[in-house]
Amino acid sequence: MIVGGGIAGLALAHNLRDFDPAVFDRRRFPGKKCTGIISRWTFTRLNVSKEYVDAEFKEIVMRYGNREIHFKVDLLRLNRERLERDLSREVKYYPITNAEVVSPKEILVRGERLDGTVIKATGWDGKGRKVNAIEMVYEPIDSDVITVILHEENVGGFSWLVPLPDKTLVGALGYGDVFRFVPKLDRRLIEVHGGPIPRCKMREAEGLAIGDVLCSVKTFTGGGIFSISRLIEPIRKSLEGDPRAYEEELRSLRKEINRQYRLVSLAERAWRTSLRLGFSLLDGKTLSVGEEFDLHSLLLGRLLH
Numbered sequence: 328m329i330v331g332g333g334i335a336g337l338a339l340a341h342n343l344r345d346f347d348p349a350v351f352d353r354r355r356f357p358g359k360k361c362t363g364i365i366s367r368w369t370f371t372r373l374n375v376s377k378e379y380v381d382a383e384f385k386e387i388v389m390r391y392g393n394r395e396i397h398f399k400v401d402l403l404r405l406n407r408e409r410l411e412r413d414l415s416r417e418v419k420y421y422p423i424t425n426a427e428v429v430s431p432k433e434i435l436v437r438g439e440r441l442d443g444t445v446i447k448a449t450g451w452d453g454k455g456r457k458v459n460a461i462e463m464v465y466e467p468i469d470s471d472v473i474t475v476i477l478h479e480e481n482v483g484g485f486s487w488l489v490p491l492p493d494k495t496l497v498g499a500l501g502y503g504d505v506f507r508f509v510p511k512l513d514r515r516l517i518e519v520h521g522g523p524i525p526r527c528k529m530r531e532a533e534g535l536a537i538g539d540v541l542c543s544v545k546t547f548t549g550g551g552i553f554s555i556s557r558l559i560e561p562i563r564k565s566l567e568g569d570p571r572a573y574e575e576e577l578r579s580l581r582k583e584i585n586r587q588y589r590l591v592s593l594a595e596r597a598w599r600t601s602l603r604l605g606f607s608l609l610d611g612k613t614l615s616v617g618e619e620f621d622l623h624s625l626l627l628g629r630l631l632h
């Protein structure tokens with residue numbers, strides 16, 4: 328039984344089809360909107376059809392004032408909204424159904440007790456530190472490069488511009504009101520969405536859990552799909568009777584996310600100095616980024632070499 332039918336619960340259910348899990352979600356409709364930028368590595372581990380890839384990106388340009396650093400990357404834009412809608416039709420999905428987790432072996436649905444292995448995929452509970460994200464959808468522009476903009480006043484945050492074939496996503500995340508950091512685009516505005524993203528250390532959970540409920544998002548970017556993809560296979564192994572793989576993967580994820588958290592907290596404390604130093608060292612350079620896109624804690628070492 329999977330409680331929560333966001334990307335974590337539905338991608339997991341898709342990969343556990345042979346166990347025929349039931350997915351309970353309290354929302355009326357599946358399909359959350361987000362930027363959807365993930366590495367190819369993460370996409371492979373989600374194990375879903377390529378039809379949900381809207382675009383591929385080989386370059387990110389990171390700007391700070393008139394300085395810029397180029398990153399060679401291998402990224403995809405996942406159309407998670409459509410993916411979640413389609414997956415909800417493929418698995419046993421129960422919308423408008425709140426499920427109370429009583430224990431790792433029992434849930435309460437509309438007053439009825441249901442027994443079985445419970446997997447929590449309930450998303451972030453809103454407690455603890457967070458950043459705010461706002462994203463605007465505009466008409467498409469002619470580009471195939473992701474732009475990331477850092478600003479001295481947006482401490483610990485950044486803005487982005489992601490060109491897609493049918494639209495352009497521009498947004499900003501950070502503490503407080505980040506609206507003023509959203510890049511301006513001379514195109515027709517189609518839609519605005521966004522929301523809070525946890526910025527905390529990873530949490531403990533009783534029993535099996537996956538996704539933002541664990542606060543397993545990459546600290547700086549707020550990307551949560553990476554950790555979700557890493558826990559899918561270990562959860563399968565656990566259901567097959569080998570709990571070690573899940574415990575080990577959790578331990579390794581926790582080490583990485585908590586390290587990211589410490590590095591970001593340090594950078595936030597000396598934000599202006601970090602930006603000035605980083606960009607004066609690397610202005611005009613092109614760096615290749617592989618696993619560092621997900622494992623940010625390796626990025627610092629890479630930048631310094």
Ligand SMILES: Cc1cc2nc3c(=O)[nH]c(=O)nc-3n(C[C@H](O)[C@H](O)[C@H](O)COP(=O)(O)OP(=O)(O)OC[C@H]3O[C@@H](n4cnc5c(N)ncnc54)[C@H](O)[C@@H]3O)c2cc1C
Nearest residue numbers: 331333334335352353361363364426450538539550551552
């Ligand atoms: C603007 C924005 C941009 C983002 N961009 C990216 C990106 O580019 N790349 C990336 O990797 N990540 C990105 N993220 C983060 C990503 O969206 C999250 O990591 C992801 O949504 C987490 O998925 P989840 O399934 O764990 O949680 P959620 O998507 O929050 O789903 C949890 C579900 O559980 C349900 N639920 C909760 N409690 C119960 C209950 N008791 N009973 C029944 N149902 C319940 C909720 O209704 C919800 O549908 C972005 C987030 C935002 C806000």
